[in-house]
Amino acid sequence: MAADEDLLHRWTATLLTARGHAPGPDPLPYGENLLARWAEPQRRYHTTSHLRAVLDRIDELASHASDLAVVQLGAWFHDAVYRPDRSENEERSAALAERALPEAGLSPARTAEVARLVRLTVTHDPAPGDDDGEVLCDADLAILATDADTYGGYVAAVREEYGFVPDDAFRAGRAAVLRQLLALPRLFRTPYGAEHWEAPARRNLTAELAELARPES
Numbered sequence: 001m002a003a004d005e006d007l008l009h010r011w012t013a014t015l016l017t018a019r020g021h022a023p024g025p026d027p028l029p030y031g032e033n034l035l036a037r038w039a040e041p042q043r044r045y046h047t048t049s050h051l052r053a054v055l056d057r058i059d060e061l062a063s064h065a066s067d068l069a070v071v072q073l074g075a076w077f078h079d080a081v082y083r084p085d086r087s088e089n090e091e092r093s094a095a096l097a098e099r100a101l102p103e104a105g106l107s108p109a110r111t112a113e114v115a116r117l118v119r120l121t122v123t124h125d126p127a128p129g130d131d132d133g134e135v136l137c138d139a140d141l142a143i144l145a146t147d148a149d150t151y152g153g154y155v156a157a158v159r160e161e162y163g164f165v166p167d168d169a170f171r172a173g174r175a176a177v178l179r180q181l182l183a184l185p186r187l188f189r190t191p192y193g194a195e196h197w198e199a200p201a202r203r204n205l206t207a208e209l210a211e212l213a214r215p216e217s
Helices: 004-017 027-039 048-060 068-078 091-103 107-122 130-145 148-161 168-181 191-197 199-212
Strands: none
Touching: 004 027, 004 048, 004 068, 027 048, 027 191, 027 199, 048 068, 048 107, 048 130, 068 107, 068 130, 107 130, 107 148, 130 191, 130 199, 168 199, 191 199
């Protein structure tokens, strides 16, 4: 519960910063609703731990952001709606932001920007010069650059989320995703991400792909 309290404090500070001097309701119920969503039982990787990790990585990349509070709100909403058996999670998460944030006192322009950032996590392909998009996408992908044990836990959690998918189909689908990522000219767009995360992420992806290619015993 202490971890949730910390996240709620972070949510409140972020929303109040993004709202500026505009009036609005108590941020707390909105934060509690979001945390309840992030704690739904079908989640294994896309949990409050992932949310916290993305927020922490955004803190590391803060100097690259143009509107840090909006990027942080994008993190809060980017997987707020998540069903592993559906493909429109990002769109539904963006639509949730478009409904909830104006009610919470955020301006129309900043609400639209949060929703845009959430939708960008479908492709993780921000346009050149989209600093805020680069920060959110790099923070979301930073798990790929973690140490072997952490990366292994991430892979296992993703497999659990897709437990309804037969193993052969999952392995084929996962391998296709890994090949697609490895084919990108750059996984990370911020200078910090390119310097610190690109090489270890590619090592992890390559090792996982090789493991998937091994015949099952």
